[in-house]
Structures are given as structure tokens and as C-alpha cells.
Amino acid sequence: MTTMEEMGAKAKVASRQLANAGEKKNEALKAIADALKANSDKIIAANAVDLENGKANQLSASLLDRLMLNEKRIDGIAQGVLEVAALPDPIGTVISGSTRPNGLKITKVRVPMGVIGIIFEARPNVTADAAVLCLKSGNAVILRGGKEAINSNKCIADIMRDAVESVGLDKNCIQLIEDTSRRSSTELMELTQYLDVLIPRGGKGLIRAVVENAKVPVIETGAGNCHVYVDEFADIDMAAEIIYNAKTSRPSVCNAIETILVHEKIAEKALPVIKARLDEKNVELRGCEKTIAILGESVVPADESDWETEYGDYILAVKVVDSFDSAVEHITKYSTGHSECIITENLKNARRFTECIDAAAVYVNASTRFTDGGMFGLGAEIGISTQKLHARGPMGLNELTSMKFIIEGDGQVRI
Amino acid sequence: MTTMEEMGAKAKVASRQLANAGEKKNEALKAIADALKANSDKIIAANAVDLENGKANQLSASLLDRLMLNEKRIDGIAQGVLEVAALPDPIGTVISGSTRPNGLKITKVRVPMGVIGIIFEARPNVTADAAVLCLKSGNAVILRGGKEAINSNKCIADIMRDAVESVGLDKNCIQLIEDTSRRSSTELMELTQYLDVLIPRGGKGLIRAVVENAKVPVIETGAGNCHVYVDEFADIDMAAEIIYNAKTSRPSVCNAIETILVHEKIAEKALPVIKARLDEKNVELRGCEKTIAILGESVVPADESDWETEYGDYILAVKVVDSFDSAVEHITKYSTGHSECIITENLKNARRFTECIDAAAVYVNASTRFTDGGMFGLGAEIGISTQKLHARGPMGLNELTSMKFIIEGDGQVRI
Numbered sequence: 001m002t003t004m005e006e007m008g009a010k011a012k013v014a015s016r017q018l019a020n021a022g023e024k025k026n027e028a029l030k031a032i033a034d035a036l037k038a039n040s041d042k043i044i045a046a047n048a049v050d051l052e053n054g055k056a057n058q059l060s061a062s063l064l065d066r067l068m069l070n071e072k073r074i075d076g077i078a079q080g081v082l083e084v085a086a087l088p089d090p091i092g093t094v095i096s097g098s099t100r101p102n103g104l105k106i107t108k109v110r111v112p113m114g115v116i117g118i119i120f121e122a123r124p125n126v127t128a129d130a131a132v133l134c135l136k137s138g139n140a141v142i143l144r145g146g147k148e149a150i151n152s153n154k155c156i157a158d159i160m161r162d163a164v165e166s167v168g169l170d171k172n173c174i175q176l177i178e179d180t181s182r183r184s185s186t187e188l189m190e191l192t193q194y195l196d197v198l199i200p201r202g203g204k205g206l207i208r209a210v211v212e213n214a215k216v217p218v219i220e221t222g223a224g225n226c227h228v229y230v231d232e233f234a235d236i237d238m239a240a241e242i243i244y245n246a247k248t249s250r251p252s253v254c255n256a257i258e259t260i261l262v263h264e265k266i267a268e269k270a271l272p273v274i275k276a277r278l279d280e281k282n283v284e285l286r287g288c289e290k291t292i293a294i295l296g297e298s299v300v301p302a303d304e305s306d307w308e309t310e311y312g313d314y315i316l317a318v319k320v321v322d323s324f325d326s327a328v329e330h331i332t333k334y335s336t337g338h339s340e341c342i343i344t345e346n347l348k349n350a351r352r353f354t355e356c357i358d359a360a361a362v363y364v365n366a367s368t369r370f371t372d373g374g375m376f377g378l379g380a381e382i383g384i385s386t387q388k389l390h391a392r393g394p395m396g397l398n399e400l401t402s403m404k405f406i407i408e409g410d411g412q413v414r415i
Numbered sequence: 416m417t418t419m420e421e422m423g424a425k426a427k428v429a430s431r432q433l434a435n436a437g438e439k440k441n442e443a444l445k446a447i448a449d450a451l452k453a454n455s456d457k458i459i460a461a462n463a464v465d466l467e468n469g470k471a472n473q474l475s476a477s478l479l480d481r482l483m484l485n486e487k488r489i490d491g492i493a494q495g496v497l498e499v500a501a502l503p504d505p506i507g508t509v510i511s512g513s514t515r516p517n518g519l520k521i522t523k524v525r526v527p528m529g530v531i532g533i534i535f536e537a538r539p540n541v542t543a544d545a546a547v548l549c550l551k552s553g554n555a556v557i558l559r560g561g562k563e564a565i566n567s568n569k570c571i572a573d574i575m576r577d578a579v580e581s582v583g584l585d586k587n588c589i590q591l592i593e594d595t596s597r598r599s600s601t602e603l604m605e606l607t608q609y610l611d612v613l614i615p616r617g618g619k620g621l622i623r624a625v626v627e628n629a630k631v632p633v634i635e636t637g638a639g640n641c642h643v644y645v646d647e648f649a650d651i652d653m654a655a656e657i658i659y660n661a662k663t664s665r666p667s668v669c670n671a672i673e674t675i676l677v678h679e680k681i682a683e684k685a686l687p688v689i690k691a692r693l694d695e696k697n698v699e700l701r702g703c704e705k706t707i708a709i710l711g712e713s714v715v716p717a718d719e720s721d722w723e724t725e726y727g728d729y730i731l732a733v734k735v736v737d738s739f740d741s742a743v744e745h746i747t748k749y750s751t752g753h754s755e756c757i758i759t760e761n762l763k764n765a766r767r768f769t770e771c772i773d774a775a776a777v778y779v780n781a782s783t784r785f786t787d788g789g790m791f792g793l794g795a796e797i798g799i800s801t802q803k804l805h806a807r808g809p810m811g812l813n814e815l816t817s818m819k820f821i822i823e824g825d826g827q828v829r830i
Contacts, residue, residue, distance in 0.1 A: 242826065245829060389634070409780045413661075
């Protein structure tokens with residue numbers, strides 16, 4: 001088996017070719033899309049082995065569903081690849097530039113990162129999604145997926161590598177680590193000589209482990225303990241619609257909300273309207289004392305842990321706050337810095353909220369569910385960064401790039 | 416003594432006030448400049464203790480010189496603070512924005528990082544330089560300087576804290592760790608709950624230690640094994656001037672060159688001209704066999720280690736290469752990705768060089784010594800990043816910031 005060092009070295013070599021590959025990259029993407037569709041039988045057969053193993057290992061129904069690939073899902077993946085091909089190429093974009101008084105022309109140009117590592121869990125579609133975003137942005141990628149999907153991942157990676165090679169590019173711009181033991185992910189996290197950045201995609205545990213143990217630069221993605229604050233000047237119907245959408249349209253994702261904060265001056269009117277809407281989806285409410293006083297005993301009493309929890313489910317924590325400042329304070333204490341929202345018709349409070357709240361996405365009168373690369377118009381997304389270094393919020397192709405300065409002179413020296 | 420956790424918590428609180436402090440930040444900077452000048456006697460007295468300890472511990476003359484503060488140097492520091500005050504405030508700048516088809520207005524705005532940690536070595540001027548750049552960019556800073564300068568650092572930090580407080584800002588936006596043991600730097604590297612980024616400033620050993628051990632995000636600065644490649648189409652006099660400048664104007668800094676590569680078709684003509692210029696400063700040459708064949712026995716034979724070494728001294732490695740590609744290959748193998756230069760009159764080679772070389776700053780016909788925030792027109796510099804994540808090359812105020820998305824709607828929900 002290839003060692004991690006060897007994979008790193010091969011990726012580095014491939015990344016150099018890819019850095020200036022121009023239109024060849026799109027040819028490769030089209031070849032990948034075609035090959036995935038042409039080989040869907042093979043992928044489904046490999047996936048069947050994973051599903052069988054998953055059942056034998058008693059994976060939950062929802063995990064098995066995420067693992068499962070069929071003709072339709074493979075078509076969806078291939079379609080996604082073509083959409084990435086259609087996006088503008090970020091590489092070579094001039095970010096800024098100037099001519100210095102001494103005549104030096106300085107240009108800041110977008111270039112690839114080089115080699116990107118992706119550690120992810122059970123979804124085999126990430127193998128294709130992540131690889132093509134890296135390829136489009138001129139980066140070689142080393143993929144390390146979970147053991148549950150190893151057969152599907154291997155099959156998809158092999159198909160993509162052959163497709164890349166068929167257009168004359170180095171197939172090592174896409175590599176999959178076949179060893180799914182803990183050792184291989186540790187080695188990847190320590191591959192400082194070759195890896196320019198490592199992006200974990202998956203649950204809290206995985207992300208924490210990578211952030212704590214990696215020696216290579218990491219982009220943290222993920223956790224979303226998101227809030228909606230219903231201001232005293234809120235439009236109550238709008239509040240109910242936004243809360244309903246942000247909680248129930250897809251409760252398992254990171255941009256869904258977990259807690260609402262309601263100003264006490266509006267709570268008596270607003271809470272019953274909000275509850276009525278959430279009842280349509282049988283959302284369990286866990287509330288503070290004031291909430292229970294207004295909505296009655298159907299509300300489960302909330303404790304400290306409720307303010308901290310990303311339920312990912314049809315559960316919503318509710319707290320009545322005595323002021324705008326209390327709402328900001330609560331959010332500042334419990335937010336994971338993902339997406340936060342105020343519902344208000346008051347301009348001053350809207351402005352203060354966007355200034356005070358320290359999160360990747362701060363909303364006024366809209367659902368937090370919009371925090372997404374596609375919804376923001378980035379065209380594609382490799383994840384949502386919740387750190388402040390390099391990228392924050394939805395990461396598109398630009399966030400997979402670095403830059404370099406090109407300085408052109410005619411003999412200038414520094415005095 | 417305050418624990419690291421407490422310092423982190425205080426910094427976080429201070430950072431929130433600072434994030435929207437606007438013009439108050441410049442008032443604080445002016446107060447700092449005044450206070451440093453008004454208290455120069457105090458600083459010089461504290462510095463004298465450090466110098467005495469340094470002598471007792473047999474620090475080298477050059478280290479003692481870096482440690483030393485006098486009236487003139489303190490004036491220089493204060494002047495630097497005023498220059499930072501005069502720079503435009505990066506915070507609140509709109510980076511980009513759009514209106515989505517559903518009417519959502521999305522704006523990407525520059526915001527502070529939050530809390531920045533700086534680990535540095537013996538120079539006490541860094542205490543002021545780093546603190547004011549962080550303050551101007553709206554960040555609270557936790558400084559951890561070397562033990563050699565601890566008395567000077569404490570004195571400067573106290574003066575700055577009082578000045579900050581005098582204009583009504585939280586003095587904890589500047590904090591100095593007084594414990595200079597290894598334990599305190601380890602604790603700082605693990606302060607994930609409070610630290611948004613950690614920047615090491617100093618020698619190779621320090622930077623390596625921080626990169627390998629930190630659990631918080633790090634910006635790597637520093638090492639520069641820089642090259643000049645003299646192409647077969649070079650203007651020989653220009654080559655000699657640029658090499659002379661890049662090697663001898665300040666050999667100890669990271670943007671000075673360590674190796675030159677000379678195309679064999681021009682080597683016989685060019686090398687004697689280059690050597691004659693370098694002889695003026697008695698630069699020791701370490702060359703390959705072909706170099707020695709041309710320049711004679713005054714050239715020390717180079718071995719593998721010479722290609723890897725950042726001399727930081729009046730020493731230059733010289734290699735004759737048989738092609739453009741060999742030059743690129745050598746640079747790709749040994750470069751630290753800092754600054755690389757080609758001397759050529761050939762447009763195609765200039766273009767290929769800027770495309771192929773993977774470094775923060777790629778030069779055509781100019782001295783690598785220009786890689787510097789001031790020279791690039793950034794106004795100030797916290798260091799030179801040699802990593803690809805977040806910042807690459809000279810880091811000015813913008814590189815000390817993050818961004819957030821502000822999304823304004825009138826009730827939009829995601830379908």
C-alpha cells in the first residue's frame with residue numbers, strides 16, 4: 001500500500017501541473033460526469049457491499065439512507081459536477097494591484113492552495129463533490145472517507161482518476177486513502193510537508209478531533225447553534241413564518257435554528273402564534289419559566305443544557321428575554337458563530353444587531369436556512385466555515401484558493 | 416497572577432467593545448504615542464535591567480543591540496504608532512455584496528478577528544508595534560514576549576494600557592503575559608476558547624514549535640530561502656545590481672537572497688561581473704563545480720546543505736544550471752515559498768517563471784528585498800506569511816481581520 005508520504009509527494013507533483021491547467025480542468029470535469037453516469041452499475045454494486053456491511057453493523061436507518069446510492073442519486077452527482085464545470089475559473093483572477101512610486105508593478109493574483117486534504121464521514125457523494133471542487137480550483141486532493149462507505153468511495157475515486165487521466169492530466173490530483181483506520185487520519189493531520197490545508201466534513205466529534213490534533217492548517221466547518229431573536233418591534237406573522245422555516249424545513253442541518261429568544265413585551269402575543277405554526281410539525285418546545293407561564297404545560301421546562309444543544313431535530317428551545325441586550329448577551333454566550341437572526345421592524349435595533357453579533361451570517365428578517373453557498377450565489381460549496389481565519393461562512397471556489405504577489409520591475413533595488 | 420483562562424476571557428470582553436469602537440481607536444493610538452514619549456525615562460530604566468541581565472547571561476552583541484532602547488528608538492516607536500493611526504480603518508469595509516433574486520441583500524463586511532495572540536522573541540519594540548496594529552484593526556491582543564525583554568515589555572505594556580484606558584476603552588484590549596516560562600506559551604497555544612489566531616514572530620525554532628503544537632489557528636511567518644535566477648537572456652549589469660542589493664543591503668532579514676542560479680549560456684560572462692560587485696562587501700561564495708571552474712578557487716565548494724541554508728549572513732550559494740526548467744526545479748525543491756526572482760529580458764520566460772514558481776512574492780527584474788508591507792504600500796506590517804491559508808506575503812491591517820455576511824430581508828424563507 002502507498003504510504004501517506006508517497007501520496008503527499010504524488011499530490012504535490014500533480015498539483016503543479018494542475019495549477020496552470022486552464023481549460024483542461026473543465027475537460028476533466030466533463031469526463032468525470034460522463035464516467036460516473038456510464039459506470040453507475042459498478043458504483044451501485046460497490047455501494048451494495050457497503051449497505052450490506054452497514055446493515056450487519058446495525059447502522060441506523062438515517063445513516064443507511066445517507067450511505068445509499070441509486071441511479072437517480074448518481075445522476076444528481078454527475079449533474080453537480082457539470083454545474084461546477086460551468087462556474088468561472090477562480091485561478092488567475094487579479095485580486096488587486098498597484099504601481100509603486102519607483103515603477104514596480106505589483107499584482108495580487110489568485111492561485112491554488114496546492115494540496116487539500118478532506119476528512120469526511122459516511123456520505124459517498126462527498127467523494128465526488130469535494131474532489132471536483134478541488135480540481136476546478138486547481139488543487140490536488142487527498143480524500144479520507146469513513147469506513148462505512150469505503151467500497152463506494154474506492155469505486156467513485158477510481159472512476160474519477162481514470163477520467164482525469166483520459167484528458168491528459170495527472171490522475172494523482174485525486175487520491176483516496178484506502179486505510180480507514182485511525183492511524184491514517186492521524187498521518188494525514190501531520191502531513192505538514194505536503195498538505196496546504198485540511199478540511200474536516202462531518203459531525204462535531206470529527207471536527208473537534210481534527211482541530212485539536214492537526215499540525216497542518218485546518219478550516220473548521222460545521223457546528224450551528226443558531227438563534228432567532230424576536231424583537232419587541234417584530235412583525236409577529238413574519239416571525240412565525242421564519243421560525244417555522246428555520247426550524248422545520250430541514251432540522252438536521254447546521255443552519256437550522258435551535259433556540260428562539262422572544263422580547264417580553266411581545267411574548268404574550270407572539271408565542272401562541274409561533275407555537276401554532278410549529279404545532280403543524282409537532283415541534284417539541286423546551287421553554288423558560290416565562291414561556292411556560294404563557295404557553296402552558298405542553299412546554300417542557302428548559303435547563304442550561306438546552307441553550308447549548310444543537311438538537312438537529314424537531315425540538316426548539318424558547319426563552320423570554322427582558323431586553324435587546326439580554327438577547328445579544330444570550331447569543332454571545334451560546335452561539336457557535338454560524339447564523340443568527342433578528343426579527344424586527346425597528347431600524348436601530350436591526351443595525352445594532354448586525355454590528356454586535358459575532359457570527360458568520362447575521363440576518364435581519366430572513367430565515368437562517370439561507371446560509372449556503374448556492375443560496376448566497378457562490379455556485380457551489382465545500383462547507384460552511386465557523387472560524388475566522390481565511391474563510392467564514394459558506395466556502396465556494398474562491399475559499400479553496402490562495403494568492404501570490406507578482407512584482408515586475410526593470411532593475412529596481414531597495415535603498 | 417492572572418490565569419491564562421482569565422486573560423482570555425478579559426480579552427474577549429474587551430474585543431467586543433473594540434469591534435465597534437470607530438474613531439476611539441485612533442484616540443487611543445495617539446494617547447499611546449504621547450505616553451511612550453512622555454515615559455521614555457521609565458522605559459529606558461526598565462530596559463537597563465534587561466540589558467544588565469542580558470550581559471550577565473552572556474547574550475550576543477547583536478541580541479543586546481536588538482534588546483536596547485534609547486530615546487531615539489522610543490521616538491521611532493511612537494512615530495510608528497502615529498503612522499498606524501493615520502492609516503484607513505479596515506473595519507466595516509464592504510468587501511462584496513449582491514441582491515439575490517428573492518430580494519435578499521447580502522453584504523460581506525470586514526470585521527475584526529477578535530482576540531489575537533502574538534508570541535515573539537527578544538525585541539521589545541514588537542510589544543508596541545504588534546499591539547497597535549491589533550488595536551487599529553479592532554482586535555484585543557495577548558502578548559507573550561521573551562524573557563530577555565520582560566522588564567521592558569511590562570513597562571511598555573503598562574504605559575499602553577493606561578493610555579487606552581485614558582480615552583475610555585477597556586485596557587484589557589492589550590495584555591502581556593508576565594510568566595515567560597514554556598508553560599505560558601503552551602497554555603496560549605491551547606487557548607482555543609478565546610484565541611481567534613496566534614502569530615509567532617521570531618526565529619525558525621519558535622515558529623516551528625508554534626505551528627506543531629498550537630491548537631488555535633496559526634499564521635506562519637518567516638523563513639526565507641530566497642533565490643535569484645539569472646536567465647540566459649538576462650541583462651548582466653542589472654543582474655549584478657539586483658543580486659548585490661538582495662544579498663548585501665541587509666543579509667539578516669528574511670527577504671534577502673541565499674542562492675543564485677545562473678544559466679550556463681550566460682554564466683561565463685555574468686559570474687565575474689556578479690562576483691566583482693559582491694567582492695565590495697566581501698561576500699563569501701559557495702559554488703557548484705561549474706561555478707568554481709569559471710570563478711576559480713576563491714569560491715568554496717558547495718554541498719547539499721548550502722542549497723537548504725538560510726545563511727542570514729554575507730554568504731551566497733551559486734549554482735550554474737543547464738536550463739530554465741532546471742532553475743525552476745531547484746527553486747521548487749529548496750524554496751521556502753517566500754520571495755523568488757528571475758532576471759531576464761525574455762517575455763516568455765518572465766511569464767513562465769511567474770506562473771510556475773509557487774511563492775508569496777515572485778519577482779521579475781527587481782530585488783527580493785521589496786517583500787515588505789511598507790514597500791508594497793500596505794502602510795504597516797505584522798509579519799510576512801509563508802503559508803497559503805488566510806494571508807500570504809506581507810500582512811497589513813486587512814490580514815488581521817475576518818469578515819461576516821449580513822443578510823437583510825423582509826420575511827424571506829427557504830423553499
